[in-house]
Amino acid sequence: MSSVPPPEPAPAGGPGAPPPAPAGGPGAPPPQLVRSPLSDGEWHRLHPLTPLLRGGLFLIVVIGIVFANLRDRLLYVFLPWLAPGVGDEVVEWEQVGGDPIDFIIANNLYVLAGVAVLAVLIVLVTVFYTSWRFHTFRITDDDVEVRSGILFRTQRRAPLDRVQGVNLTRPMIARLLGMAKLEVVGAGIDANVKLEYLSTANAEAVRSDILRLASGRRLAMSAGPAGATATRQPGRVASLSQTVGREITGLIEGPEAPVAELESVVHIPxxxxxxxxxxxxxxxxxxxxxxxxxxxxxxxxxxxxxxxxxxxxxxxxxxxxxxxxxLRYSIAPTPDGVRITFGLFTTITEIVPPGRVHAVEVTQGILWRPAGWWTIRINRLTGRSAADSSTDQFTTVLPVGTAADVERVLRLLQPSLPDDERALIVQEGMFGPTEGDTFTNTPKRAWWIRPFSYRRNGFRLTEDVLLMRRGVVWRKLVILPLARLQSFGLYQGPLDRASRVTNVRAHVVTGPVSPFLAAVDRDRALALFDDVATGSVRAALADRTHRWAEGETDAAAPAVPLPAVSVPAATAPVPPDAGAGAQSAASVPPPPGYTVVTRPGEEPA
Structure with missing residues (x-):
């Protein structure tokens, strides 16, 4: 199917095909903000091999059924010495016509069977080709849209200001062909928009464009000097053979690193x-x-x-x-959020933009305690239904790591926390209680409610986050950004009233993290209720992470190549009445691995 000349609109990501020129239609993003010709606001088709990958499972099942019927016959024809007793049975089956294959042989219906198989193949090719022709997408300055369906048309749209992340999945077969699946994570159940499949290079470029447009950045990027002559691309067959050879090597050595991606801050042996x-x-x-x-x-x-x-x-x-x-897990900072990669055969790379993490939980089981290992899970909008079994892989950001690894990951997930607060989280939140503990713990009169963990069961409120610490057998520390809280509740039963304690629960998006704390002193809980209400409103007003790079630069600036990775402007809260200049001045020192980028003639902040 890859040999069919692509009609308009041009297919997205054909190996070796020259990219179409940006059309710049209505609603198209500014040309300085995008690097891919697919992000021009016009409708494009997916990779021509998409129907083969999406319908490949059906074909494999059909081929498996055929080979199951022909197994003994093929063994008799090509390897008769391995099963000498099969020949008589095959002859008897052919005479009787016990199954469809034997019936064709017994009645000499070879021509009719060949015509039927050819007709089925023609129908399949026609259906696959038509589905590919009717499956189009476009990227505008406001949203990502996908249209699909032959008889029943479907159109889905993901607003860019509601994007929760962009995942890039590369199944093993798609990797061998140099293709990838892009999934734009929306802010609702079953709200994701999928682009499956694109070439890997196009998928990387489109993902960068989507995140750049969602960030509000006004940075002019250039793919090269104007009028530069495009390099001659190899043919489709040569390009495909090179891609297969490179990807087979990549299964062992690891996938090629996208340009300007930083090294992982955590390595898991x-x-x-x-x-x-x-x-x-x-x-x-x-x-x-x-x-x-x-x-x-x-x-x-x-x-x-x-x-x-x-x-x-x-x-x-x-x-x-x-x-x-x-396997091959990595986590690293990027200008558009935290990049997490995992998987050996099917490689998944997700980028979680700033402000999309609603809750963080650091957990240690009792069997991991001698080795000092911890795991980190988060609550975030994945755009998938609760019954989707693959949701868990998008909520575990650190499968297993040391306390130093936890501190590095927390630096990426909560960059606005001061260093002294981050050190306190590790010392008191993970390993506490310690001498001079600053957490408010369960009072001794309510020890019977949490007989083993009442000394550790407590909370601590800062300007940015609410910390909940609990558990002895399973140590757990929950970190709740105040800007992401939906509501906060107090719950008290008859036994709690007798002990003058109450239970507190923070309400965030659904996920594996349970922000619940039992047996909190009633008066302290009432004071916490007022403080959380005030702090969450203040944090939400100062939050700018929904457009984390807005005002970072000017859209009218001349196109210049980026020499390094820029710092997200949303690493520190900014007053609601502050302008773009105030936001840049309010940025905090970048975490390790970031480099400040300035335009010619400007001084670093």
Whole structure:
């Protein structure tokens, strides 16, 4: 299908095809803000091989059924010495016509069968080609739109000011062909807009354009001097063969690093990753189930074998899949947020823009305590339904790491926190309580509500975040940005009233983090309620992370190449009446790895 000349609108991302010139239609983004010719406000088609990848599973199933029917016959024709007894059976099947293949052979219907197969192939090719022709997208300065469907048309739109992130997924087969799937994360259930598939280079460029437009940045970028002659591109066949060879090597060496991406601040050794899965309560439950099966079978209780073995096989598959999914993990800062990459065969790269993290939880199980390992999960809008099993992989930002790794990740997720507050989070929040503890803990009179963890069960409120610390067997620290709080509630039962304590719960978007704290002193909880209400309103008014780079530069500036990575302007809260100049002056020192970028003639801030 890749050999069909692409009609207008031009396909997006054909290997080796010269990019179309930007059309600049109504609603098109400013040309200085985009690098991809697909971000010109006009309708474009996806990669020509998209139908093959999207319908490939169906074809594989059909081919598998055919080969299952022809297995013995192919073995008899090509490898007769491996199964000498099959020949007589094949001859008998052909005479009787026991299945469709045998019926065709027995009745000499070769021509009719060939015509039928050819007709099916023509229908499939026609359907795939038509679906590709009717599947188009465009990127304007306001949103990303996708139209699809032949008989029943569907049009989806993702407003850029509501973008929660942009994920780039590269399944193994798509990687071999140099293709990727782009998913624009929306702010609602089943609100994501998918562009599957684009060439990897086009997907990277389009993702950068979407984030740049969503940030409000007015930075003129140039792909090169005006009037420069385009380099001659190789043909489709040569380009595809080069891509396959490069991607096979990339399965071992890792994917090519996109331009200007920074090195990961955390590196997880393979031994630590495997050991973290072994030292888990799930593994203990699996060992208990195996012992129970062995004892039960030895005593004649055979139903245990049929009842638990499928579950054990399923758990083993999940165990291996979770390890493979966490391989090649990396996390690094970018001008448009935090970039997280993971996966060995299917590589997923997501960028979480500033202000899209609603809650952070740092957790340590008792089996990880001797090794000093922690994990970090977040609550964020993923745009997926609650029944989607892949949602969890977008909420775990650190599978396993040391306390130093946690501090580096928190520096990326909460860049506005001062260094002294971040050190306090690690010392008191993760390892506390310590001497001179600044957390407000459960009073001793209510120890019976949390008999093991009442000394650790507490909270601390700062200007930017609310900290909740709880648990002894499973240590947990919840970090809640005040600007992201939806509401805050106090709950009290009859036993709580008798002990003059109450339960507090912060309401944020749904996710694995549970911002709940029990057995808080009633008077302290009432004071916390007022302080959180005041602080969340103040933080929300000062928050500028929905347009994190707005006012960073001028759209009319001459196009210059970027020499380094710029600093997000939303790293510090700005008063609501402050202008663009005040916002730049309010920026805090960049975290490690960032470099301040200025235009010619300007001084660094």
């Amino acid at each position: 393979l031994g630590r990753l495997v050991a973290s899965h072994v030292l888990s309560t799930s593994t203990l439950a699996l060992l208990f189930a195996i012992v129970a099966i062995v004892i039960g079978v030895s005593q004649g209780v055979t139903w245990l074998l049929f009842g638990f073995v499928p579950a054990i096989i399923g758990f083993g598959a999940y165990w291996v899949r979770s390890i493979v999914r966490s």
